[in-house]
Amino acid sequence: MTENREVVRVSGLTVRFGQAVVVDSVSLSVAAGECLAIVGESGSGKTLTARALLGLLPDGASVDVDELVIDGVDARNYSERDWRRIRGARVGLVSQDALVSLDPLRRVGAEVAEVIEIHGARGSVGRMSRAGIADRVTGMLGRVAVPEPEERAQQYPHELSGGLRQRALIASALAGEPGILIADEPTTALDVTVQAQVLDLLAGLRADGLGIMVISHDLAVVSGLADRVAVMKDGRIVEEGVTTEVLSRPQHPYTRMLLAAAPRLGAEASPIGAAPIVQEVVLEATGLGRDFRRPDGGVRSAVDAVSLTVRAGAAVGVVGESGSGKTTLARLLLGFDTPDRGEVALDGRAWSGVPERRRRARRGDIQFISQDPLGSFDPRFTVARIVAEGLRGDARRASAAGRATRIRQLLDSVGLDASLESRRPHELSGGQRQRVAIARALASDPRILVCDEPVSALDVSIQATIIDLLDTLRRDLGVALVFVSHDLAVVAQLCDEVLVMQGGRVVESGSTDRVFQNPQHPFTKALVAAVPRMP
Incomplete structure (x- = not known):
């Protein structure tokens, strides 16, 4: 490896859309064998900065730059044909999905x-x-x-x-x-064990002399991979330095805010509150099993002999790798799929194996929040119409003024201003869309919310806001949560109990503190060990 050879150097990078400045006078460099991380919230300009180094800015963007050197090549005045010649050859891109x-x-x-x-x-x-x-x-x-x-x-x-x-x-x-690899959120959607494998791979490539620029909102991932970190806010770099120094002794208030919002796993974790008082059982699953036919004619059990009990106001986490059966279990609890074995009871009455026409009146008692609310919204609908979809019969039949009042109450309950009522999904940020999804779920006054990876793609500050909101709902309104996630730190912060799934079965369960701080099963131990830690 060539020591200290710069593979990227940019100074005075400014990106505009019309008169709006979205990247403001950014300067940075990456050396061979070094990893630089750029962190910040959505809209901070980190992805646009990275895409400028690839000549991939969207239509309508204008660029001014004092210096732009990519793997020894001056790229300030490149045409699209010039960029095509160096993409892949001098600079490579790895995206999130x-x-x-x-x-x-x-x-x-x-x-x-x-x-x-x-x-x-x-x-x-x-x-x-x-x-x-x-x-x-x-x-x-x-x-x-x-x-x-x-x-x-x-x-x-x-x-x-x-x-x-x-x-x-x-x-x-x-x-x-290429001399430089740009990785834009390369591990966000991955389970902790797969995430650890990808991070080990990137670390090995860096050790072989590859320059790496990582774009991420996961500060724990950054702490284990990056040599230096640049913190972006409103298009500007507000703090930059050696990763251990920035993350352990942040100087800028924005950096301190990001660190305070990041969930942590282990002894340093600070759960939101104590477990709620034991209340009535609102959801119970017994011996659930769900099989799928393989292409070769065999049978695969996606869920096998799973039981759980959820009480009012409680939060139960479900963790495991991709393919462990987490999402299939969620679909069985929601009544979207029918179990091949076992049964689900909602408020003590049969829920699984019941014709949908008999369940329809009770559908509002159990609601779903997905990882991708944008995919569940009709893009033509306004926020007000999306939330109105969740209203129960009586509320739907209320006067227009009554419905409008209820919609504003719901938006207010999730921290959204009524001025957003007329906006459509594409006009909202990721955090705003997730709050709209929660408002729609709350419109029916549910007893239970089943959440499938609802915060994994969100920035840490928005993630913290959503977690606080969900915790407020369970503690103030007694709403029960079933929280499916691959992020053990988030589960540790929000949930009282946790089920660890592997191969469709529950291999360990118990209080969240006990399972994560003193795991008994080898698989749970591997999951906990794979979680990246903050310095």
């Missing part, structure tokens, strides 16, 4: 091969042979620790796990041997 970034109709090996076919291998002369490209593809997949790379190269993205898809995306980004 590998399943979206990879072509679903193309084999993984073809994705990696495309970069080699376009750019060749650094130092090679002329076009590589088909056999040479195939060898390089398997070599790249092997370099990023993809097992059985020859076999994986022939598979499609949907046939790979989330961790393997992310590794394949990294292999594609590295195939042209």
